[in-house]
Amino acid sequence: MVAILGPSTSGAVAATSQTLYAAGLAHISPSATRTSLTKGTNREATPGFFRVVPDDSVQGPTDARFMAKNLKAKKVVLIDAQEPYSVGLADATQATLKSLGVTTIRESVNVSQSDFSSIVTKVPSDTDIVFAPFQQPPKAQTLAQQLIEQGKKAKVFGGDGTNDSDKFKVPGSYVSNFAGPIDSIPYDKAIIAGWKKDNPGATLGSFGPPAYGAAQVAMAAISKACAAGHGKLASRKAVIKQVKSVQIKNWILGGSFRFSSKTNDPFNGRFTIFQIQSDGKYKVVA
Missing domain, CATH: 3.40.50.2300 (Response regulator)
Structure with missing residues (x-):
C-alpha cells in the first residue's frame, strides 16, 4: 500500500490524517469539503492530505x-x-x-x-x-x-x-x-460506457467521477515517484512528494486539473447547482 483513496468524509479525514501521514501515506479524498482541513491557522489535516474537489x-x-x-x-x-x-x-x-x-x-x-x-x-x-x-x-x-x-x-x-x-x-x-454531470463531455463517453457495462441498470451519480479522478491523481503520483527512483519506489513519502505536481489534461469533471500552489486543494474548483424537477431528476441551473 502506497496511497489511500479517501477518506470520503471530512470527519474521517480529521480523525485519521495524522496516523496516515505518520505511516507515510498520501490520502486523496474525492469528497471531503470541510474548509479547515487545508486552510486556516488550525488545519485539521496533514501535508499528506489532498482533495480533488473544492472546499466549503x-x-x-x-x-x-x-x-x-x-x-x-x-x-x-x-x-x-x-x-x-x-x-x-x-x-x-x-x-x-x-x-x-x-x-x-x-x-x-x-x-x-x-x-x-x-x-x-x-x-x-x-x-x-x-x-x-x-x-x-x-x-x-x-x-x-x-x-x-x-x-x-x-x-x-x-x-x-x-x-x-x-x-x-x-x-x-x-x-x-462539487461534480456536475459528465455525460456531455466527449472524452468521458468511453469511461461512462465501460462503467455502464460493469454496472447495468445503475445511475451515474455525482460522487463516482471525483473518486475516479482521485484514483487518476494517485496513480500519476506513484508513476512520478517510481520514475524519480529510476524504476523503484524509494518510500511511501516519495508518493506524497509527487502528488502536488500532478496535472491531468482531460479531467473527468471537465477541463484540466492541477492543485493550487497555496494549498492541497484543486485550482479554481467550482460547485454546480441543481434544481429537482417534477420527475425527481436533477437539472443543472448554475
Missing part, C-alpha cells in the same frame, strides 16, 4: 450568491446539524448572505435528529429558502416534506451531502455539488 469556502459563497442573485431571496433560514462540516458550511453561507443584504435566521438540530417539525414551525411564513447542510439526503427529504405539510412556501437548498436523486427528490428543491 467555495461552496458556501456559491450557494449564497445563487440564493440572493438568481432566486432573489430576501430571507433565509439556515439549519446546521451541530457537527463541524454542517456548522462550517452554514457559517460560510450565512456570512455571504449577510454581505449581500439577505436576512438570515440560524437554527440548529442534533446530528441524530430526523424529525424537523418543531424547527419548521419556527420558519417564518415569508422565508424564501431553508438551507440544510446535512450529510444525509433522507433528512433533507423529510425537512422539505414537513415544510410542505405545514404550508410553508420556503424551498429547501441542500449542500453536497444531500445530493442523492433517489433519497432527496422533493420538486422545486435545490442541491449544490
Whole structure:
C-alpha cells in the first residue's frame, strides 16, 4: 500500500490524517469539503492530505450568491446539524448572505435528529429558502416534506451531502455539488460506457467521477515517484512528494486539473447547482 483513496468524509479525514501521514501515506479524498482541513491557522489535516474537489469556502459563497442573485431571496433560514462540516458550511453561507443584504435566521438540530417539525414551525411564513447542510439526503427529504405539510412556501437548498436523486427528490428543491454531470463531455463517453457495462441498470451519480479522478491523481503520483527512483519506489513519502505536481489534461469533471500552489486543494474548483424537477431528476441551473 502506497496511497489511500479517501477518506470520503471530512470527519474521517480529521480523525485519521495524522496516523496516515505518520505511516507515510498520501490520502486523496474525492469528497471531503470541510474548509479547515487545508486552510486556516488550525488545519485539521496533514501535508499528506489532498482533495480533488473544492472546499466549503467555495461552496458556501456559491450557494449564497445563487440564493440572493438568481432566486432573489430576501430571507433565509439556515439549519446546521451541530457537527463541524454542517456548522462550517452554514457559517460560510450565512456570512455571504449577510454581505449581500439577505436576512438570515440560524437554527440548529442534533446530528441524530430526523424529525424537523418543531424547527419548521419556527420558519417564518415569508422565508424564501431553508438551507440544510446535512450529510444525509433522507433528512433533507423529510425537512422539505414537513415544510410542505405545514404550508410553508420556503424551498429547501441542500449542500453536497444531500445530493442523492433517489433519497432527496422533493420538486422545486435545490442541491449544490462539487461534480456536475459528465455525460456531455466527449472524452468521458468511453469511461461512462465501460462503467455502464460493469454496472447495468445503475445511475451515474455525482460522487463516482471525483473518486475516479482521485484514483487518476494517485496513480500519476506513484508513476512520478517510481520514475524519480529510476524504476523503484524509494518510500511511501516519495508518493506524497509527487502528488502536488500532478496535472491531468482531460479531467473527468471537465477541463484540466492541477492543485493550487497555496494549498492541497484543486485550482479554481467550482460547485454546480441543481434544481429537482417534477420527475425527481436533477437539472443543472448554475
